Amino acid sequence: MIAPLAAEARGVYKSFAHIKVLHDVSVSVPVGDARALVGRNGAGKSTLVGLLTGIHMPNQGEIWLAGQAAPAPDDRRAWRERVACVYQRWMVIPQLTVAVAENLFLNNHPTRVGGAVDWRRLRDQSMAALEDWGLDVDPDLEASRLTVEQRQIVEIARALLQGSRFIILDEPTAELERREVNRLFDRIRQLQENGVTFLYISHHLEEIYDICKTVTVMRDGRVVAESPLSELSKDGLVAAMVGDAAPPANATKPRDGAQGDAIGLEMRGVNLPGQVKDFNLKVKFGECVGLVGLAGSGKEDVAAAAVGLVEPLQGVVLINGAPAPTGSVSAMRAIGVAFVARDRHVQGLFPFMTLADNLTVTIWGKLGQLGFVSLSTQARRAQAQIADLGIIASSGQQPIGELSGGNQQKAMVGRALASEPKVLVLV
Numbered sequence: 001m002i003a004p005l006a007a008e009a010r011g012v013y014k015s016f017a018h019i020k021v022l023h024d025v026s027v028s029v030p031v032g033d034a035r036a037l038v039g040r041n042g043a044g045k046s047t048l049v050g051l052l053t054g055i056h057m058p059n060q061g062e063i064w065l066a067g068q069a070a071p072a073p074d075d076r077r078a079w080r081e082r083v084a085c086v087y088q089r090w091m092v093i094p095q096l097t098v099a100v101a102e103n104l105f106l107n108n109h110p111t112r113v114g115g116a117v118d119w120r121r122l123r124d125q126s127m128a129a130l131e132d133w134g135l136d137v138d139p140d141l142e143a144s145r146l147t148v149e150q151r152q153i154v155e156i157a158r159a160l161l162q163g164s165r166f167i168i169l170d171e172p173t174a175e176l177e178r179r180e181v182n183r184l185f186d187r188i189r190q191l192q193e194n195g196v197t198f199l200y201i202s203h204h205l206e207e208i209y210d211i212c213k214t215v216t217v218m219r220d221g222r223v224v225a226e227s228p229l230s231e232l233s234k235d236g237l238v239a240a241m242v243g244d245a246a247p248p249a250n251a252t253k254p255r256d257g258a259q260g261d262a263i264g265l266e267m268r269g270v271n272l273p274g275q276v277k278d279f280n281l282k283v284k285f286g287e288c289v290g291l292v293g294l295a296g297s298g299k300e301d302v303a304a305a306a307v308g309l310v311e312p313l314q315g316v317v318l319i320n321g322a323p324a325p326t327g328s329v330s331a332m333r334a335i336g337v338a339f340v341a342r343d344r345h346v347q348g349l350f351p352f353m354t355l356a357d358n359l360t361v362t363i364w365g366k367l368g369q370l371g372f373v374s375l376s377t378q379a380r381r382a383q384a385q386i387a388d389l390g391i392i393a394s395s396g397q398q399p400i401g402e403l404s405g406g407n408q409q410k411a412m413v414g415r416a417l418a419s420e421p422k423v424l425v426l427v
Helices: 045-052 076-082 119-132 148-161 178-193 205-211 234-242 299-307 329-334 355-366 375-389 405-418
Strands: 005-016 019-030 034-038 060-065 084-086 166-170 197-201 214-219 222-228 263-271 279-284 314-319 337-340 423-426
Touching: 005 045, 005 197, 019 045, 019 060, 019 197, 019 222, 034 045, 034 205, 045 060, 045 166, 045 197, 084 148, 119 148, 148 166, 148 178, 178 197, 178 205, 205 234, 214 234, 222 234, 263 299, 299 329, 299 337, 299 423, 329 337, 337 405, 355 375, 355 405, 375 405, 405 423
Parallel strands: 034 197, 034 214, 084 166, 166 197, 337 423
Antiparallel strands: 005 019, 005 060, 214 222, 263 279, 263 314
16 A cells, blocks of 8 residues: 655756756655655755745756645745745744744634634644643743743644644754754654654754665755665765765865964953853964864854954953954954854845845945955855855856855855855854
8 A cells, every 4th residue: 555645856956046956756655654865065955945845946857745736926825834944944934923923823823703813822832732732831931931842842833733744854853962863863763753844954964864764965956865874874875965976085084274383363351241250262274173062152252252242241352473453353364264154044044135146245446446345356256165165056157045055054054165264163
């Protein structure tokens, strides 16, 4: 007996401008499955999710959900009843409350006769839903005060309340601690037992083997493998993801420090608003130091201080042995400090500007004279970065918001490198 399908892509093709992103992609996800969707940045995962959620329409091919052809593009209610995506970048509305102001019941309010919102019933149903998920949260609490884990649960609960039984999770554990990941996985397993289907996107292969049953591997806009995970080793999965791509021969060799034991970044007795007290750090030129800690430990505050986003209350930051102009991003950039933010959507992208603009915005002052940017110089610099980083785009003039998530992230790294920094801080 053939299992019914929660979602299916049948021979879909998708292009943006003149860039072909998906090529004859076919994927079928049975009801109750937990399917992993993996591939390197730029493989086409985000575009496929866009097709499965109705954000994009295929140039060719078909999308089917719950055994039926996908709804019309403008029938958003029908799409919400069939599929939901919980994105890495959370989609609850932070200025509104969890329930009363449409986060939990967004576009799905219980109403009175005549169409007016039944606020009492809305609150009662919200309390019941939150209790069912084990969330000790006041329904009137502003969503901006929720933890990342709570926000994700609210989004999954909202999808189920709207009728969806097929949920896409896009890098759901990127900001969770291990115990929170375990709780999320327990909930996923419980929902699977009740017939809810998941498409799980992650770069963490150990998580994929922990929570998923099957895997679809994409590379260069094509499906290159599909298998039960029990029949595919991690080495085999990685080989399918990268294909013939191999790291340079010297990729694993440590790079000699260009300036010996010279200190590139130093912090002495730094106190910051919040948790960071009497913090000391030394990073030599040519060295890569990892700074880790639990949520709220202060690790991101340290990064913010290193790049000028936060002014220390006490202590000193030195770059190449000299006191740094802390508290000013532009002044820190001028002395050779660059930054790749945790969330490119909040602190990185200018989505309606071109790829070339986004790549070079930190060095506009070096691309012309008298305050004017030479477009030809900008185009040359941007094209060099596009080639170096392997960014897939129709040209440097394509709006960066049209690129895949992986290519957008490459551009954020390219922007940081454009200024040829002495110190690079990445969150």
